[in-house]
Amino acid sequence: MKAPRLAGDLAAEQRAFLGRNRSRWEEHLARARTFLGEGLRVADPRAPVLVLGAGSGLEVPWRLAPPSTVGWDADPWSRIRTLLRHGRLVPWMFLDLTGGLADLTDLAWRTARQPWSGRLRANRAAWRRLAGLVDTLEPRCATLRAWSREHRPGTILAANVMGQFGVVARRLVERCFAGLQLWDQDPEDPDPLDQALHAWTARAVRAFLGALLECAADLWLVHDRAVIFGDAPVTLGPMTEPWMAQLRADGPLEAADPLAGVDVLRECAGRALAAHQRWIWPVAPGQIHVMEAIRVQPPAGRILES
Numbered sequence: 621m622k623a624p625r626l627a628g629d630l631a632a633e634q635r636a637f638l639g640r641n642r643s644r645w646e647e648h649l650a651r652a653r654t655f656l657g658e659g660l661r662v663a664d665p666r667a668p669v670l671v672l673g674a675g676s677g678l679e680v681p682w683r684l685a686p687p688s689t690v691g692w693d694a695d696p697w698s699r700i701r702t703l704l705r706h707g708r709l710v711p712w713m714f715l716d717l718t719g720g721l722a723d724l725t726d727l728a729w730r731t732a733r734q735p736w737s738g739r740l741r742a743n744r745a746a747w748r749r750l751a752g753l754v755d756t757l758e759p760r761c762a763t764l765r766a767w768s769r770e771h772r773p774g775t776i777l778a779a780n781v782m783g784q785f786g787v788v789a790r791r792l793v794e795r796c797f798a799g800l801q802l803w804d805q806d807p808e809d810p811d812p813l814d815q816a817l818h819a820w821t822a823r824a825v826r827a828f829l830g831a832l833l834e835c836a837a838d839l840w841l842v843h844d845r846a847v848i849f850g851d852a853p854v855t856l857g858p859m860t861e862p863w864m865a866q867l868r869a870d871g872p873l874e875a876a877d878p879l880a881g882v883d884v885l886r887e888c889a890g891r892a893l894a895a896h897q898r899w900i901w902p903v904a905p906g907q908i909h910v911m912e913a914i915r916v917q918p919p920a921g922r923i924l925e926s
Contacts, residue, residue, distance in 0.1 A: 648901035648911060652679040652780070652842055655897065655913045659777050659840035660684040667774025670837075672717060672764075673781025674710075676701035679842070680779050682708050690771075692717065692764075713767070718785055718824040720759025721792060727753055728796035740798055747797065751812035759824040761831040768835035774918075776837045780911075782828060783844030783878035786821035793817065822880035829887045836918045839888070844878040845898060845912040854908050856898055861885075863910065866898065884914060891916035 656671075656679060663669045665686045674680055674691035675698055682689075682702060691699060692713040699712040716722065731750040733740055768776075793813075832839055845863050848854055855868045867873065885893070895915035903909050 644902045648899065648909075649679060651897070651899050651913070652911070653681045655842060655895075655915075656777050656779060656840060657681040657684045659775060659838070659915070660686065660689070663689075663775035663838070667837075668771045669775045669777070670768075670771075670773045671777045671779060673779045673784070674698060674702065674712075675779065677705040680777070682706040682710065685710070694721075713763075715763050717761060717764055717781060717828060718759040719762045719764070719827075720757055720820070720824060721788065723757055723759075724754065724789055724820065725792045725796060727757065728793045732797045740800070747813050750793070751816040754813075754816040754820050757820060759820070759827050761824075761827045764828070765831045765834060768831065768837075773835060773837045776832055776835070776839050778828075778832070778839070778841045778843065780842050780844070782825050782841075782884075783847075783909075785824045785828070786817065786878055786880055789817055789820060789824075818880050821878075822882050825879050825882040826887065829882070829884065833888065833891065838918050839891070839914075839916045841884065841912075841914045841916075843884065843912055844909050846910040847876045847878055848908045848910065849874045849876070849906055851906055854900060856900060856910070859896065859898065863898065863912070867910070884912065888914065888916045891919070 660669065660681065661684050663686055665688065667688070669686050669689040670692060671680055671685070671689060672692045674693045675695070680702075683706065685708075689710060690713065691702060691710045692715070693699075694714060694716045696714055699710065699714075703709050728750055731741075731746055731753065832841075848867075850873065852869050852871050852873070854873070856866050857868050858866070860866050864875075867875075885896075893914065894917050895913065897913040899911050901909040901911050
């Protein structure tokens with residue numbers, strides 16, 4: 621047996637996401653398209669434009685994209701969906717942005733199976749061992765860094781991709797263990813594998829932001845700031861920090877941090893903050909996302925080659 625193929629797993633995640641009821645997504649899509657569309661509209665046409673996490677084009681208004689725009693999404697069907705939705709066949713990179721998901725999948729697959737027989741180790745010791753080994757993995761976004769150094773993009777849009785790193789990592793590990801229950805059931809007990817993947821996600825998000833900040837482009841970032849579970853209505857008060865203080869609800873909230881504790885504003889503190897927004901996205905019944913959109917401008921003195 622072979623390890624699950626990364627492209628196929630990412631395509632399955634995308635299909636599941638797009639298959640949800642989108643009847644309450646209008647405000648989110650309008651705000652995301654307006655924000656990302658402004659990034660495309662003001663992009664300098666003399667330099668390449670890069671759209672990361674381009675997906676199916678649901679949130680990206682490709683009609684505003686300059687001719688030099690390149691899409692990047694590991695889902696092998698993402699370019700075709702964009703073509704069908706926008707009538708535009710865009711140059712595309714079909715690669716994992718973190719540079720670390722393949723290593724994580726290979727490690728999980730080897731840990732889950734006996735080397736002499738290939739049979740699944742259906743015991744807790746296997747995934748506890750995996751938890752210790754995940755800490756040795758370091759996603760570095762090497763391909764994104766290399767592409768940016770070669771092409772020197774003037775504008776980069778990150779279209780709701782950072783918050784997916786941890787979700788995809790967990791799904792890949794689960795598939796390597798063939799659907800066995802990996803996570804400790806008692807929320808009061810420490811879960812070594814959950815903690816290890818949380819730390820891996822934080823490293824991946826920081827590496828991704830570091831790669832973006834290295835290349836001195838105008839950055840337009842849309843991402844999940846939080847995922848809130850439950851049926852209680854949630855609204856946002858006036859913009860404030862920390863983001864939790866902005867939440868308004870009638871009762872206690874169960875919230876998850878898809879960025880694994882990484883504060884994007886703090887990571888981008890060396891850049892000028894030109895725009896900052898948050899809004900509510902009701903993704904599905906009982907699941908609300910707090911979205912964040914940030915524009916950080918390139919350092920002063922950037923000179924584009926004509």
